[in-house]
Amino acid sequence: MQSANRSATTQTDASVVEARDVTMRFGGLTAVGGMSIALRRGEILGLIGPNGAGKTTLFNLLAGSLKPTAGAIRLGGADISHEGPERRIARGLGRTFQIPRPFSEMTVLENVLTGGQAQAGEQIWSNFLRPGRVAAQETAAVDKARALLDFVTLSALEGEPARVLSGGQRKLLELARVLMADPDILLLDEPAAGVNPTLLEFIIARVMDLNASGKSILLIEHNMDVVARLCSRVVVMAAGKHLAEGAPAAVARDPAVIEAYLGDVA
Ligand SMILES: Nc1ncnc2c1ncn2[C@@H]1O[C@H](COP(=O)(O)OP(=O)(O)O)[C@@H](O)[C@H]1O
Ligand SMILES: [Mg+2]
Structure with missing residues (x-):
């Protein structure tokens, strides 16, 4: 039927990034097995699931650091x-790493600048022909990196080597780094894991700010309280597969979800 077709098309169009039936095998281990997920424009979608469920591997597939054994990744259709x-990244897809690994001997500011490499200084020929323009781009990049350090409250540390940062500060630096490339879509892999309660509140507020400024966000997060505050919709992954999906409260009392988490503990 015409109307049914149209609504199916609308749904597809509304998704900014999508994994369709993706599988990732590492030798004999199927880390992700026939998983589908679609992030809709403007939403903060939670991705939860027990340790080893395949969440980070799915991020690697979405971000392109892994190529799926089967299935497809779609971006903007x-x-x-x-x-x-x-x-x-150039298409507007940014991702943070679960365990940030900043360049420890580079300064905090330089680390943020590495997030924008896709933009400036990359075109060798224009560097030769238009050195003035490159210098101007670099000044603009430094200004932007400083604004992002201000956004994550790391300005006072901009000249320090990244090795002096605490775990929580590394999470903030990671956020600033990924924002350097102006992503419309953010894949955040446990951005608040292991941080103190004050920093947790700060990170929640920043994620809300980023979403309010128009970014679509896919968030891996274990703290269901945080998920409930940030996300209207949650996808649950277990053993590499899509297990459940819905509002945080409904998902949290789903017997299949509870069982998957209990299995993790056992
Ligand atoms: N590069 C890899 N090589 C082999 N096995 C991997 C690799 N990356 C992840 N795995 C395995 O895939 C499974 C899913 O891991 P992961 O995606 O990190 O789960 P999650 O993020 O949900 O905790 C785990 O069993 C993990 O050991
Ligand atoms: Mg993970």
Whole structure:
């Protein structure tokens, strides 16, 4: 029927990034097995599931650092499965790492600048031909990096080597770094794991700010309280598969979800 077709099309169009039936095998281990997920424009979608469920592997597939054994990744309606991570960053897809690994001897400011490499200084020919323009771009990049350090309250540390940062400060630096490339879509892998309660509140507020400024966000987070505050919709992954989906409160009392978490503890 015409109307049914139209509504199906609308749903597809509303998704900014999507994994369709993706599988990732590492030798004999199926880390992700036939998983589908779609992030809709403007939402904060929670991705939860027990340790080892395949959440980070799914992020690697979405961001392009892994190529799926089977299935497809779609961004803005286009199949981008064959594209590498840099191309996906240039398309507006940003991701943070669960365990940030800043360049420890580079300064905090320099680390943020590495997040914008796709933009400035990369085109060798224009560097030769237009050195003035490159210098201007670099000044603009430094201004932008400083504004982002201000956004995550790390300005006072901009000249320090990243190795002096605490675990929580590394999470903040990671956020600033990924924002350097102006992503429309953010994949945040446990951005608040292991931080103190004050910093947790700060990170929640920043995630809300980023969403309010128009970014669509896919968030891996274990703290269901945080998920309930940030997300109207949650996808549960277990053993590499889509297990459940819905409002946080409904998902939290789903017997299949409870069982998956109990299995994790046992
Ligand atoms: N590069 C890899 N090589 C082999 N096994 C991996 C690799 N990455 C992840 N795995 C395995 O895949 C499974 C899912 O891991 P992961 O995606 O990190 O789960 P989660 O983020 O949900 O905790 C785990 O069993 C993990 O050991
Ligand atoms: Mg993980």
